Amino acid sequence: DxxxxxPNSMESNEEEPVHLPCNxxxxxxxxxxxxxxxxxxxxxxxxxxxxxxxxxxxxxxLAIAEDRxxxxxxxxxxxxxxxxxxxxxxxxxxxxRKLIWGLGTSLAVNP
Amino acid sequence: GAVVSxxxxxxxxKSGTSVKIECRSLDFQATTMFWYRQxxxxxxxxMATSNEGSKATYEQxxxxxxxxxxxxxxxxxxxxxxxxxxxxxSFYICSATDRDRSYNEQFFGPGTRLTxx
Numbered sequence: 195d196x197x198x199x200x201p202n203s204m205e206s207n208e209e210e211p212v213h214l215p216c217n218x219x220x221x222x223x224x225x226x227x228x229x230x231x232x233x234x235x236x237x238x239x240x241x242x243x244x245x246x247x248x249x250x251x252x253x254x255x256l257a258i259a260e261d262r263x264x265x266x267x268x269x270x271x272x273x274x275x276x277x278x279x280x281x282x283x284x285x286x287x288x289x290x291r292k293l294i295w296g297l298g299t300s301l302a303v304n305p
Numbered sequence: 306g307a308v309v310s311x312x313x314x315x316x317x318x319k320s321g322t323s324v325k326i327e328c329r330s331l332d333f334q335a336t337t338m339f340w341y342r343q344x345x346x347x348x349x350x351x352m353a354t355s356n357e358g359s360k361a362t363y364e365q366x367x368x369x370x371x372x373x374x375x376x377x378x379x380x381x382x383x384x385x386x387x388x389x390x391x392x393x394x395s396f397y398i399c400s401a402t403d404r405d406r407s408y409n410e411q412f413f414g415p416g417t418r419l420t421x422x
Contacts, residue, residue: 230411232349235396235416235418236415236416237309237311237398237400237413237414237415237416238349238398238400238411238413239413240410240411240412240413243410281348292339292351292354293339293349293351293411294351295341295348295349295350295351296348297347297348298348
């Protein structure tokens with residue numbers, strides 16, 4: 195699976211937007227871009243995924259660069275409950291895709 | 306929907322004993338279940354992938370005789386840590402994919418914290 199690179203940590207203020215970057219310069223044409231997050235002492239939670247087009251859901255937006263070598267997870271208004279480790283993961287299409295986890299970005303949200 | 310439970314949520318055991326962790330998909334049928342281990346301040350490490358009715362596929366470096374996985378039904382998988390030792394103390398997390406969804410998003414359980422004394 196292609197590798198992703200994320201900043202170790204980021205900080206945001208409550209109610210402000212947060213842009214979490216992810217670089218994946220070796221992405222292949224069939225790789226999906228996934229974002230999961232993990233709150234302290236909990237299992238991970240799916241956030242969003244995309245292939246080529248930008249995606250929006252109730253939790254976040256995913257902006258994918260035109261060359262697909264990078265993407266950005268956007269939390270439109272950070273809350274204290276958004277403090278978590280955010281993982282950007284690539285997997286290829288097909289059933290039973292394995293998720294290979296990096297260290298992610300630890301997001302701190304200040305009140 | 307798509308809820309995964311784990312039991313127990315935490316367990317403390319003596320060295321040399323075996324511990325069984327259950328992973329259940331509560332409102333969907335799981336095509337595949339995955340078992341992960343996570344040490345403090347580290348990322349998740351995939352241990353094995355299991356499909357209902359077949360043998361689990363273990364990742365390199367994971368001892369299949371030590372970490373026994375049984376996926377007897379479409380809603381239940383179990384991980385048994387045999388002859389546990391202190392170095393097996395970790396956060397064990399399972400996930401499952403929904404057979405009826407076209408996209409294989411993984412739904413995660415809340416994790417089981419194992420402490421071996």
